[in-house]
Amino acid sequence: MKPSIPTLGRRLALAALLAAGALPGLALAQGGYPAKPVRVIVSFPPGGAADQIARAIAQPLEAALGQPVVVENRSGANGNIAGDYVAKQPADGYTLLMSSGGTVSINPHLYPRMPFDPVKDLVPVAAAARVLVYLEVNPQKVPVASAREFLAYVKANPGRLTYGSPGNGSSPHLAAEMMKASANVYATHIPYRGAAPAMQDLLGGQIDFMFDPGIGLQHVKAGKLKLLAVGSPKRSPQFPDVPTMEEAGLQGFDADTWFGFYAPGGTPPAVITRLNAEINKVLRTPAFAERMNAIGGVPAPMAPQDFAARAQADSARFGSLIRSRNIQGD
Template sequence: MHIVHNPPSPTPRHLLRTLACAAASVLLSTAAMADTWPSKPIKVIVNFPAGGAADQIARAVTQPLQAALGQPVVVENRGGAGGNIGGEAVAKSPADGYTLLMSSGGMVSVNPHLYPKMPFDPVKDLTPVAAAARVLVFLEVRPTLPVNTIQEFLAHLKANPGKLSFGTPGNGSSPHLAAEMLKTQANVFAVHVPYRGAAPAMQDLLGGQLDFMFDPGIGLSHVKAGKLRLLAVGSAKRSPLFPDVPTLDEVGLKGFDADTWFGFYAPAGTPPDVVTRLNREINKVLGTQAVKDRITALGGVPAPMSPTDFNARASIDSARFGALIKARNIQGD
């Protein structure tokens, strides 16, 4: 007879020791990675087309960030689906600190309200790294429109329901939500023309194919050149660039605030030390005069903050924009 001796079952103490060793191994490897990070180029995916506010802010920040990190930081544009295509690419990338996302806050705070079946969960699958800028929207009209003030514009809109058109970077973008706020609070109607990005919408406004637009800042040079007429700011406060231009709140649309926070995200599970280092370096970059000037030229305001504060801001925006999206029955592209 051949007797088979089964090995003794591990005791709870052995199991605990094994688990403790495994956990220590993970912590040590994570710490080691954080110590050697970055050891190769970093990719920043911008989830909107080139030329828009997210793209310009990303390039303003990543250029000096390269010097701070000692590695190339490469920007790659992956627009589409309201930012979801680029967001998904980052959410499903390795959580090693070498793939980041630069996005408007709308992808986290707005898109879940627009798209019932997103291919990823931006709250669970991404981790906030650093805010970059508070981006204002500027109500601009083609210069041939027969209005000179925001009061005249609102009266003209009311007298011509459905005859004026406005462009946006896409359904649910901050310029689109700003226009929907305007339509709701002023009780007016205009035709929405969504584009794939702010830059092509701006080109059609300049070309006279559109009547007005809430501009995230890329058209301000055209305002200064007299090619567009700036009537109001869709922010809670006046813009430092145009202190004489009123806010929509001031002209009677009480509580009007369409500001959004643009910033950097990483895949969930990215080592905390890497996130901390990125946050510190990005905040330093935002404090430099050159980057301040580039963001200010877009009409934005540099907004350095901790990942926790950035995440809290997204939660606040999710509540206020979610209510608007539901009330206006806005859906994603």
């Protein structure tokens, strides 16, 4: 049975607090951490936002921990495959999940039978970045100059336009559903196994538009795609002249997603505390900020309990949308 939103929120907060409480006995027991390589399991394919964030953090984290940090990709089921894998690993801090917050806050609303309990079996370690989604069109397919013109064009051509996403229930998919519901328009969704293959089809003209989690901004700058709007409450600091979806007429539009690290439930609090501190140091470096700027993201250092609270808010925000639009996971 899916956990209710209030129950989910309470359990997220409790899990984070338990992880953050540095118990002296456990701290002593984990005094030698890490003593071997740390694996980071990315829940999406290479090239996507999660993969780029993980790899941007892995090298400096490796230097801080004094052990190799190995990034592996295990994509599928909107993060459930990677989440299930990490949830079943030893709770010793040597296997971490890098995923969008959707694995914890969105998937329980999408799947009637989860292969793992995302709250009990995973514990928040550290947020990494707030990733904005950017409404981009292939200008050869969609002849519009602004977000308002785009919404009018979609309304005038119901069902004719297609859009891609990293998969059913992914944040770019939910952003498009949010737009369709708010603007009362219809377009056809084509789910992919990750943002990178969807972006390739957008560039190739197989689909018309996409809410991009940042990987296509290089193509915007090259003139291959047209950026119309950002799906955040505020304008992107990287593109201050690009309006928000709210400025285009869609009130309260907020499709931001938060990427971060999780560990198997029961991981010692001292290990969580160490990892959180080291990851936050990386997030505050100019080098990481520059990497995030390239994909339109914003570094998001915070404590585990704050990351859990963010997931609770996202669960409430997206849960109602998922139910109203009858969205189901793959």
